[in-house]
Amino acid sequence: MGSSYSSSRAEKILDDLTLESVADYIKSGKCQNIITMIGAGMSTAAGIPDFRSPGSGLYDNLGKYNLPFPQAMFEIHYFKRHPEPFYDIARQLIDREYKPTKAHCFIKLLSDKGLLLRNYSQNVDGLEIQAGLPDKLNVEAHGTIRTSTCMKCKAAYSMGEMREKLLDGGEGVPTCDKKEGCLGLIKPDVVLFGEALPRRYAQYSNSDMGRCDLLIIMGTSLQVYPFCGLPHYTQPSCPRLLINLMKVGQDPDVPSGWFIRKMMGIKDPGLDFDSSHAYRDVFVQTTCDAGVEKLASLLGWTDELNKLTAEVKPMTWS
Numbered sequence: 001m002g003s004s005y006s007s008s009r010a011e012k013i014l015d016d017l018t019l020e021s022v023a024d025y026i027k028s029g030k031c032q033n034i035i036t037m038i039g040a041g042m043s044t045a046a047g048i049p050d051f052r053s054p055g056s057g058l059y060d061n062l063g064k065y066n067l068p069f070p071q072a073m074f075e076i077h078y079f080k081r082h083p084e085p086f087y088d089i090a091r092q093l094i095d096r097e098y099k100p101t102k103a104h105c106f107i108k109l110l111s112d113k114g115l116l117l118r119n120y121s122q123n124v125d126g127l128e129i130q131a132g133l134p135d136k137l138n139v140e141a142h143g144t145i146r147t148s149t150c151m152k153c154k155a156a157y158s159m160g161e162m163r164e165k166l167l168d169g170g171e172g173v174p175t176c177d178k179k180e181g182c183l184g185l186i187k188p189d190v191v192l193f194g195e196a197l198p199r200r201y202a203q204y205s206n207s208d209m210g211r212c213d214l215l216i217i218m219g220t221s222l223q224v225y226p227f228c229g230l231p232h233y234t235q236p237s238c239p240r241l242l243i244n245l246m247k248v249g250q251d252p253d254v255p256s257g258w259f260i261r262k263m264m265g266i267k268d269p270g271l272d273f274d275s276s277h278a279y280r281d282v283f284v285q286t287t288c289d290a291g292v293e294k295l296a297s298l299l300g301w302t303d304e305l306n307k308l309t310a311e312v313k314p315m316t317w318s
C-alpha cells in the first residue's frame with residue numbers, strides 16, 4: 001500500500017468543509033464507494049466504555065490492578081503472564097444488554113443503499129454485525145469477542161461457552177476442557193497489542209483505500225497503528241469526514257507518530273481541518289449518533305435511519 005499523497009495537484013471536491021457539503025457530495029451521485037472507519041466511541045452510547053475518554057474510559061479506571069501502565073492490560077506479553085485483570089474486566093462487561101447504536105445503523109443504511117465499500121472497525125463488540133451489516137462489508141481489524149480459542153490446543157469456543165466459563169468459574173481464568181488434560185488458557189479472538197492483525201485487514205485495505213471516494217471516521221482517537229494510518233492511503237482528492245467528541249488525527253497527535261509514518265512511507269501530514277491549505281477534511285464535533293442523525297437529515301434519510309434503529313435487536317451472549 002503506497003502513499004499517494006500530493007495535495008498540490010489534488011482536486012477539491014467539497015464546496016466547503018462542512019457536513020452540508022459532504023451531504024451534497026453524497027447526493028450528487030459521484031460518491032459511490034464510502035469507507036467507514038470506526039472505534040470505541042461508536043459503542044459508548046451502547047454502554048461499552050472506550051479506552052481513552054477522560055474519566056469514563058477504561059484506562060482511567062484500572063487503578064486497582066496495579067498495572068505498570070494502563071495499556072499493559074491489553075498487551076499480549078503482559079496477558080500471558082498476568083491474565084487475571086483482563087478476565088476481571090471481561091466479567092464486568094459480559095452478559096449485559098448491548099444494542100447497536102444509531103451510528104451502527106447508519107453504516108447498515110449505507111450498505112443497504114449500495115454506497116458502502118467497507119466498514120473498518122477497531123471494535124471487538126460486533127455491534128455493526130448485530131446491526132445487520134453483511135460480514136463481507138466488515139473488517140474487524142482488532143478481532144472479535146464473538147469467538148474464543150484455547151491458546152494451547154487451539155480448540156474453538158463460542159461466546160456462550162466463554163460466557164459460562166467466565167460466570168461459572170468464580171474468579172479464575174477460563175481454561176480449556178475440550179481435550180483431556182489441556183487446561184490451556186482460552187482467549188477471546190481479539191487482537192491484543194503486540195499481536196498481528198487478521199490477514200483480511202491487509203487483504204482488503206490494500207485495494208479498498210485507493211477506491212474510496214468518501215472516508216467517514218467515527219468515534220476513534222486515531223492513536224493505534226497500523227489502523228490509524230488508513231486515512232493516509234486514500235487518494236489526495238478523497239474527502240474525509242471525522243465525527244468525534246475530540247479533534248484527532250492531526251500531525252502531532254500521536255506520540256512518535258512521525259517516526260512510524262516515516263517507517264510506513266506515509267507522506268501525508270495527517271488530517272487538516274483548519275490550516276490555510278485545508279481542502280478535504282471536515283470535522284464535526286459531536287457524538288457519533290448526533291453526527292449521523294444530522295447527516296441523515298441532510299440526506300433525507302431520517303425515517304429510514306429511525307426505522308432501522310427502532311428495529312435492531314440487542315446482542316445475545318450465545
Ligand code: CNA
Nearest residue numbers: 039040041043050051052123124125219220221245287288
Ligand atoms: P479510544 O482511544 O478510547 O478513543 C475513543 C474516541 O472516541 C475518543 O477520541 C473519544 O473522544 C471519542 N468518543 C467517545 N465517545 C464518543 C461518542 N459517543 N461519540 C463520538 N466520539 C466519542 O478508542 P479507539 O477505538 O480509538 O482505540 C482503539 C482500541 C480501543 C481498539 O484496539 C479497540 O479494540 C479498543 N476498544 C474497543 C471497544 C469496543 O469494542 N467497543 C471498547 C473499548 C476499547
